[in-house]
Amino acid sequence: MSKSAQPPPPEIAPPPLPELAANCFPVNSIYVVVEVVWCPKHTNSCNSICDAPIKLDQGLLANRSATIASLLRNNPSENLSAFIKEIPLEREALELIARFCQGLEVKMTTDNVIPLICLSNYLEMTENHSPNNLLHNAIIFLEDEIIPSWDQTIKSLRASGCAFQQAADNGLLKLCIEALTDCALSDPALLGQPIMVERDSSSSKHLYYKNATRRKLFAGAEHLDTSSEDLASLPVKMYEPIIKGMIQGQVRQENIIGSLHQYLKKHAADVETIEAIERLLPASTFTCNNKYPLYPYTLLFEMYTSAVFHGASAECIASLENRIGKELYRSTAEDLLKLDLDVESLRQILKAYYANFTEANPAGLVTVAELMENYLVQVAKERETDVRSFTELAQMASSTSNVGDYRCSDGIYKAVDLYLDMHRELIESEKEEICRVLDFQKMSSEACQHAALNQKLPLRVVVQVLFVSQLQLKDNISKAVVEYPSISSVKHGQQRGSEEIRVVEEDQELDDEKEEIQGCHEKNCCGKKSKKKVGLWKGMKRKFGCMGSNDYEILHDCSCQTTKKNKKEHS
Structure with a gap:
């Protein structure tokens, strides 16, 4: 039989169909x-x-x-x-x-x-x-x-791809979050290690490191494997709801912050990541009982710089300004200088600090006042700032110095002097505008003397300095005159009190001596020598006008050696 006459191969039967419901649709090859x-x-x-x-x-x-x-x-x-x-x-x-x-x-x-x-x-x-x-x-x-x-x-969530939104809508994501939260509660190290932050107290640092070591030692062996999946591998749209669920599930704050910090380092260039991390950060950098910091305060500056550079939302930037302002006393002038703040941003930061200040001790206010003065000096020295912006910054710095007994504002004068030195092209009216922020009554005498001889200052300002200096000198002299009598009276009272004590002691000596002289007259024992001297006491009585005639008669009539000696001294 030729090849062309061969019969066709038998057809392969399709696989059996599964059992279907009673009212099913027939297979119609469509x-x-x-x-x-x-x-x-x-x-x-x-x-x-x-x-x-x-x-x-x-x-x-x-x-x-x-x-x-x-x-x-x-x-x-x-x-x-x-x-x-x-x-x-x-x-x-x-x-x-x-x-x-x-x-x-x-x-x-x-x-x-x-x-x-x-x-x-x-x-x-x-x-x-x-x-x-x-x-x-x-x-x-x-x-x-x-x-x-x-x-x-984590692997399953990462592979969900386009189905993630459907998983969130139908409750599947919530189920995964609850499972991950349970794992994190049993072993918080799965999230990440807490950030080790330098503290003022060495004892608190030691305690914190000890606790971290203890958690590592007692963690389950299966969790010590470094190949464990990391939440940082998830996209931010998955990561954010997971962390929110863990925060609500009371997972340890320290480990959550460790995970946030790790995620931010890995996705620092992503503006969505910056905005999400800002929303997830706790309100304060410290624990709720202020025992130790959860994350370094400088992390807020890094996030703010990245947020501005990558064009984050206005809400994110405003929230970071508020966070920085709450703990502004922890900043340095160098920190603020790195942020490259405009006037409005700095105003919002200061506003956040004063709005959240509740301490009875004004030490924090003084610290912020000094910070603003140092920052203004750095701006005058290192930044090219126009007259209007510098004046507004100086006004804000000047307003912070009105704190209790904090009156010395030499830092503002130093900043103005540096700014005028760096901008010698300014006209007289511009110089006067800048110098309006100076309050010479809050400056030290050394600063006023320097200002009086400062040729960079406008003539009108120099006259004001001299006038204020004269008033201060007059006030100091008046205070000195008022305080002098009170000081003299105190010293005189102390001296008089000492003399009165001696009067009482020597009065007793006089009584004893008078008895001895009278006994000498009665017993004709004038040849006996007196055992006590009364020269100092007689001088005191003569000084106070207390010498009576009997005293002199007794002394003059007695011919004993003691009487003669006293009579000679009296004459």
Whole structure:
């Protein structure tokens, strides 16, 4: 028999169909040919890429999908190809749907389970429509194989691609967040190590390092593997809701901040990342009990610089200014200089500081006043600033110096002097405008003397300095005159008190001596020598006018050696 006369090969029988519901659609060999719009994995947005068409038997599809069945029932001529194209999906998920409808094996993995659940949920491939349906099987696989593992959950979310929004809408993302939160509560080190921040107290630093070491030692062995999946590998649209869920789940703040810091370092050039991290940061850089800082204060300056450079939203920049202002006392003039702030931004930062200041001790206000003066000096020295901007900055610095007993504002004068020295081309009116910020009554005498001889200052300003200096000199002299009598009276009172004590002591000596002299007259013992002297006491009584006639008679009539000596001294 010739080759051309050979019989055709037998046809291969199709695979057996799965059991369907009672009211199912018959297989009619009408196919839906779909040019799939799919997303490549590990991307943040869908890209329209045309690939080889996928054939779906609409009867088999309707038997598994309540959505397709409803469409065909209401309009048998419905173009299912256009309907399926509107679904944001990946090619692999659609291929798995086709295999499942044909009764072939569907291999579920970490990478495809979330898109598969989202698509089967959209098509309503539920148990109510058909037993042993795809949605139920996919959810069982997710719960048993993916959710219990930190690594598998992160991998599955990262591979979800275009299906992420559907996962968020149908509650699948919430389920994953709860699972990750439970893992982080049992082992916070999965998020990342806390940021080690230098502290003022060495004891608190030692305690903090000790706690961090203890957490590392007692962590589970399976979590010490450095190959564990990191949340920083997720796109920001996934990362932000996960961290929000962990914050609500009371995961340790220190580890959450460690994760945020790590994520920011990895995606520092992404403006969406900067805005998301700013929203996720706690209100204060310290813990709620102010025991130790959660993250360095300078991190806010780095974020602010990046936010301005990459064009972040106005809300993000304003919020960062508010955060910086709350703890402005921790800043340095160099920190503010690096930010390259305009006048309005600096005003907002100062406003945030004073709005949130609640301390009874004004030390923080004094610190900020000194900070503003040092910052103004640095601006005058290193920045090219126009007269108007510099004057506004100087006015803000001057307003901060009105704090309690803090009166010396030499820093502002130093800044003005430097600015005038750097801009010698200014006319007299511009110099006078700048010098209006000076308050000579708040300047030290050394600064006033320097200003009086400063040739860079306008003549009118020099006259004001001399006038204020004369007033200060007059006030100082008046105060000295008023204080002198009070000081003299105090000294005189102290001296008089000492003399009165001596008067009391010597009064007793006089009484004893008078008794001795009288006894000498009665016993004719004038030849006996007196045992005590009264010269000092007589002088004191003569000084105060207390010498009586009896005292002199007794002294003059007695012929003993003591009486003669006293009489001679008295005369």
